[in-house]
Amino acid sequence: MTMSRAIRSLISRRDLVRNTALMTVLGPVLRSLEARAAAPASPRRVILIFSPNGPMQAAGPASGSERAFTLHDWWKPLERHKADGIFLSHMAPTGARVVPGGGHGLGGQMFSGYGAAPYLARGETIDQVIGKRLEAEGRAGVRRSVVWGTSSTSRSGGTGDAFYSGPGRTISPEVDPQRAWTELFSRFMAPAASGAPSAEEMLRASRALSRDKSVLDFLNEDCKALAAGLGAEGARKLDEHCTTIRGFERSLGQGSASLQRCTRPTAPGARDWSNPEQIDAQASAFIDLIAASLACELTRVVAFQFGGQSARNRLAGRYGVPSSPRANSGDAGPAHHPWTHQRASATKVAALKIFTTFYATQVAALVDKLKSTSDAHGRPLLDSTLVVWASELGGNAKNTDDHQTGSLPVVVFGNGQGTFKTGRYLRGKSVEAAFTGGDSGQREAGRDMARLLVSVLHYMGLTNVSRVGATDVSGPLAALAG
Amino acid sequence: VRTLRRLSRDELSTTFQQLIGRAPPRDVLPEDPRAHVGPLEGAGSLFVATEVEKLRTVIDELGRSSAPDLLAASGCKLSGDAQVGCLSTWARQLASLAFRRPLTPEEGARLDKLFEGGGRSEDDLLAIRALVGAVFMAPSFLYRTELGEGDTGRLTARELGARLAYLATLGPPDAELTMAADKGLLRDPAERQRQLERLLRSTAGRRALSILVLEWLGANESHVAQKTPKVLSGLGSDAETALRASAEKAIGAALDTGAEPTLAALFGTTAYLQDAAFAKVKAGGPSGTGDTAETQRAGLLMHPLVIAAHSKDEGSSPFQFGAFIREALLCDTIPAAPPDAAEAATMTVVPAGLTMREDLEARTSGPTCKGCHAVFAPLGFAFLPFDPVGRWMRQDPSGKPWDLAGEVPSHAGPPLKFQSPSDLSRALASHPQVQDCFASVVYRWAFGRAPGAPDARFVASLQEVARRTQGRLPAILDALVASPEFLLVPSGGE
Numbered sequence: 021m022t023m024s025r026a027i028r029s030l031i032s033r034r035d036l037v038r039n040t041a042l043m044t045v046l047g048p049v050l051r052s053l054e055a056r057a058a059a060p061a062s063p064r065r066v067i068l069i070f071s072p073n074g075p076m077q078a079a080g081p082a083s084g085s086e087r088a089f090t091l092h093d094w095w096k097p098l099e100r101h102k103a104d105g106i107f108l109s110h111m112a113p114t115g116a117r118v119v120p121g122g123g124h125g126l127g128g129q130m131f132s133g134y135g136a137a138p139y140l141a142r143g144e145t146i147d148q149v150i151g152k153r154l155e156a157e158g159r160a161g162v163r164r165s166v167v168w169g170t171s172s173t174s175r176s177g178g179t180g181d182a183f184y185s186g187p188g189r190t191i192s193p194e195v196d197p198q199r200a201w202t203e204l205f206s207r208f209m210a211p212a213a214s215g216a217p218s219a220e221e222m223l224r225a226s227r228a229l230s231r232d233k234s235v236l237d238f239l240n241e242d243c244k245a246l247a248a249g250l251g252a253e254g255a256r257k258l259d260e261h262c263t264t265i266r267g268f269e270r271s272l273g274q275g276s277a278s279l280q281r282c283t284r285p286t287a288p289g290a291r292d293w294s295n296p297e298q299i300d301a302q303a304s305a306f307i308d309l310i311a312a313s314l315a316c317e318l319t320r321v322v323a324f325q326f327g328g329q330s331a332r333n334r335l336a337g338r339y340g341v342p343s344s345p346r347a348n349s350g351d352a353g354p355a356h357h358p359w360t361h362q363r364a365s366a367t368k369v370a371a372l373k374i375f376t377t378f379y380a381t382q383v384a385a386l387v388d389k390l391k392s393t394s395d396a397h398g399r400p401l402l403d404s405t406l407v408v409w410a411s412e413l414g415g416n417a418k419n420t421d422d423h424q425t426g427s428l429p430v431v432v433f434g435n436g437q438g439t440f441k442t443g444r445y446l447r448g449k450s451v452e453a454a455f456t457g458g459d460s461g462q463r464e465a466g467r468d469m470a471r472l473l474v475s476v477l478h479y480m481g482l483t484n485v486s487r488v489g490a491t492d493v494s495g496p497l498a499a500l501a502g
Numbered sequence: 503v504r505t506l507r508r509l510s511r512d513e514l515s516t517t518f519q520q521l522i523g524r525a526p527p528r529d530v531l532p533e534d535p536r537a538h539v540g541p542l543e544g545a546g547s548l549f550v551a552t553e554v555e556k557l558r559t560v561i562d563e564l565g566r567s568s569a570p571d572l573l574a575a576s577g578c579k580l581s582g583d584a585q586v587g588c589l590s591t592w593a594r595q596l597a598s599l600a601f602r603r604p605l606t607p608e609e610g611a612r613l614d615k616l617f618e619g620g621g622r623s624e625d626d627l628l629a630i631r632a633l634v635g636a637v638f639m640a641p642s643f644l645y646r647t648e649l650g651e652g653d654t655g656r657l658t659a660r661e662l663g664a665r666l667a668y669l670a671t672l673g674p675p676d677a678e679l680t681m682a683a684d685k686g687l688l689r690d691p692a693e694r695q696r697q698l699e700r701l702l703r704s705t706a707g708r709r710a711l712s713i714l715v716l717e718w719l720g721a722n723e724s725h726v727a728q729k730t731p732k733v734l735s736g737l738g739s740d741a742e743t744a745l746r747a748s749a750e751k752a753i754g755a756a757l758d759t760g761a762e763p764t765l766a767a768l769f770g771t772t773a774y775l776q777d778a779a780f781a782k783v784k785a786g787g788p789s790g791t792g793d794t795a796e797t798q799r800a801g802l803l804m805h806p807l808v809i810a811a812h813s814k815d816e817g818s819s820p821f822q823f824g825a826f827i828r829e830a831l832l833c834d835t836i837p838a839a840p841p842d843a844a845e846a847a848t849m850t851v852v853p854a855g856l857t858m859r860e861d862l863e864a865r866t867s868g869p870t871c872k873g874c875h876a877v878f879a880p881l882g883f884a885f886l887p888f889d890p891v892g893r894w895m896r897q898d899p900s901g902k903p904w905d906l907a908g909e910v911p912s913h914a915g916p917p918l919k920f921q922s923p924s925d926l927s928r929a930l931a932s933h934p935q936v937q938d939c940f941a942s943v944v945y946r947w948a949f950g951r952a953p954g955a956p957d958a959r960f961v962a963s964l965q966e967v968a969r970r971t972q973g974r975l976p977a978i979l980d981a982l983v984a985s986p987e988f989l990l991v992p993s994g995g996e
Contacts, residue, residue, distance in 0.1 A: 148551075151551075163555060164551060165551075165552075166552075167552055174533070185550040185551070185552065186550070189535070189550065191550075191552055192533050194556075199530065199559075202559055202563075203555065203556065203559045206559070206562075227619055227625070227628075228628070230615075230618070230619075231616055231628065231629065231632045232632070234612065234615040234616050234632070234636075235616070235632050235635050235636045235639075237612060237615075238609075238612045238613065238616075238636040238640065239636065239639055239640055239641075241608070241609075241612060242609070242640040242641055242642050243641055245606075245642075246641045246642060246645070246647070249647070249649050250505065250506065250649075254505065254506065257506075257546075257548055258506070258548060258641065260548065260550055260551055261548055261549050261550075261551075261554055261641060261644075262641070263551070264551040264554040264555060265554065265639070267551075268558065294727075332814075332815055334730075346816070346817040346818075347817075348847050348848050348862075348865065349814070350813075350814040350817050350818065350819040350821070350822060351814035351815050351816055351817055352814075352815075352816040352817045353730045353732065353815065353816045355730075355815065358816075361848060363848070
């Protein structure tokens with residue numbers, strides 16, 4: 021038996037495809053074989069975006085009729101993507117007043133549909149729900165989901181962030197692009213330029229594969245043994261940990277046909293990413309990472325926040341955010357949150373405009389990236405990726421309430437492979453001056469937000485899920501389909 | 503699932519350090535599950551998917567960076583099969599220490615596979631890197647198990663040793679403790695006390711107690727660096743590290759004060775007043791700050807690290823600080839603010855020229871706020887002159903003198919009356935409700951969960967020790983480890 025045959029007898033073709041090291045050397049051959057097969061439809065993907073606080077002094081993001089509408093000045097950066105979006109105004113946090121919570125505290129239930137207690141959602145957000153389902157069905161990427169952001173509220177000792185893994189368990193997003201890159205791409209091997217692997221390379225690769233598999237075998241067996249000693253309830257609770265470990269097997273081969281069009285992004289590098297002067301570079305790095313992780317099919321679910329509930333976000337000096345006097349919340353300075361606690365004034369309007377416009381600018385840049393990045397099937401990512409951007413608090417020009425949860429702006433991008441009809445403006449049901457106290461219009465708007473999340477779940481293939489969290493409505497938001 | 507207890511960041515760091523001589527930066531490890539206030543509650547809390555994935559990245563890097571040193575530390579300098587055999591033996595020992603129990607033969611055999619085909623330096627480094635991943639990603643390492651011996655309800659000897667070791671040092675049992683456990687000596691309360699005292703004298707033990715105190719005071723995470731550049735002005739780029747070191751030193755000095763009860767020492771310490779890091783705070787930064795004779799700074803509550811943990815990024819935070827004292831130090835619960843409270847406070851019209859305290863009291867004097875604020879706000883008003891990093895502001899913005907006096911009720915002992923922050927610190931140090939609270943905090947620290955109804959009698963016995971000794975931490979820990987309850991697997995519901 022030759023060395024080559026001996027090695028091949030140790031590893032199956034499946035293993036070859038899965039293994040990173042082997043893909044490095046065998047990638048070109050395998051890809052050319054796989055390219056001959058008919059290309060299936062692109063997998064469906066979703067990006068959930070949360071921006072903290074809110075516009076407060078502006079009702080957005082658009083006004084007019086369904087087809088003839090104009091974007092509010094603060095959301096103008098999205099103008100170039102008008103045809104690709106559905107712009108909803110006068111929405112409300114998921115299940116507002118259906119489940120308890122108020123003000124900033126409703127931010128935690130934006131994507132969950134559970135009440136806040138008082139700031140931490142009582143259940144998981146839909147990014148987690150979708151990720152688990154995709155994983156269970158073998159449709160997830162290497163990571164069932166990622167949670168990233170430009171700042172974390174819980175990490176700085178504040179209240180919760182925007183995404184939750186379970187009751188009261190806020191997920192601190194990764195805010196360091198370099199660390200996010202390391203988690204996803206440090207093991208990622210770019211396809212070899214050309215040429216057949218040498219026997220030595222194959223031997224080394226087979227040893228690496230064997231060792232990696234041994235590690236996973238060890239971990240999986242340890243999981244089983246521990247679970248066996250815990251009883252049914254304990255085993256059930258340990259299951260998420262063990263399932264995640266089992267999922268590592270996929271990352272043995274961050275390689276498949278998709279690598280054909282996928283390139284590893286440049287490492288963002290080490291910087292003081294918490295410095296507000298780095299905010300543009302930080303956002304830009306995450307946009308690149310989001311697009312690359314979707315294109316490389318490393319994940320299909322991205323949760324992203326521009327800060328958690330009531331985030332004290334700061335921007336680079338060039339944005340000229342005015343400094344807030346000390347607010348009744350106790351904070352002050354050129355930050356987002358303290359301005360939400362100031363009385364209406366021209367300076368407050370100017371400050372809030374800067375933040376909303378900044379978030380809109382970043383979302384627009386993300387959509388640019390999704391349009392310009394092709395997936396494994398040669399199609400723009402936006403064709404198969406649904407982007408949902410929701411804000412924590414709403415607003416209107418006459419607002420005297422600092423923590424209004426009506427008039428919430430929500431923007432959806434992507435037609436979801438023809439599922440949704442874009443290029444439209446939809447007015448929600450909350451009234452112009454709906455305060456935290458709520459009214460029937462706000463309740464209905466909250467229900468529509470819950471339906472919107474069901475639409476997202478259905479788009480991602482969870483068609484048997486009819487409601488989110490603890491809300492009292494079921495079914496998707498039909499208006500999204502036109 | 504109380505029988506599983508996930509290792510905290512500090513426990514992971516300590517364990518990595520003790521077993522392989524290096525640890526990843528603390529802030530790259532998954533954040534700890536926390537109750538609203540007080541120390542960590544890791545019992546029954548499991549790592550979720552995102553945390554497991556984060557651990558994988560961190561531990562992979564740890565394996566890469568530590569492999570050369572570990573290969574040297576293994577002492578295996580052979581070749582071929584002899585080298586593989588040597589490394590396998592060493593790997594089994596490392597895994598056994600990490601798992602806090604002997605390995606099963608099957609586990610040993612699975613580890614051996616990592617070294618198959620090895621014997622050359624390059625292969626051995628890769629095998630050790632894989633070993634680090636296998637051992638430290640294993641649930642048997644990441645969770646301490648307290649399953650017990652059959653149906654006896656008592657911990658196994660090794661589980662008991664691990665409970666004692668992590669309580670005392672935040673790390674795994676050392677050789678002496680393991681030997682005592684294996685000989686069954688830890689069933690003897692006196693032996694447990696002896697081991698505890700031995701471990702607490704170690705460097706790891708002293709650090710563990712510092713972390714316990716910082717957890718209690720809510721100051722074990724980074725807060726100083728979160729403040730605004732304006733607030734941090736003049737403190738230097740290493741302010742967080744330097745102030746942390748200053749606080750740990752002060753805690754260490756307080757715990758070393760044999761003659762004085764722990765609480766009195768912690769709330770009265772002046773050990774940090776001469777630190778270089780503190781000198782920058784004391785000197786003041788932005789205009790109008792700096793310690794004066796009125797400050798009378800003493801005790802950890804007036805340490806910048808603790809003040810920074812309970813203040814906003816900029817500006818004073820009396821409600822936050824008062825709530826911290828009421829909830830963390832007195833173990834009372836403050837109901838969540840009604841949804842409309844912030845709006846009501848903002849909309850309240852107050853006259854011009856008021857002091858900060860008068861302004862805030864006027865805004866919270868309505869029926870929505872008044873009831874709850876009465877029990878915690880005065881505690882925070884005593885600390886009103888401190889800025890977010892603990893600088894003393896020499897006067898109220900209105901120009902009027904500070905009014906720091908207050909009185910709040912307690913449910914155990916007399917009302918707390920005070921004229922100043924140092925006065926309040928002294929009052930807290932000797933107050934029975936704080937002593938009771940401290941005992942229950944130690945319980946939560948030891949068992950990783952809040953006491954439930956079945957634990958009431960045991961907690962009461964610890965509180966009795968706390969009151970009798972006026973809050974001496976060693977006495978409370980001694981009573982805790984010597985108790986029959988320390989031998990038991992976690993009990994039922996809360």
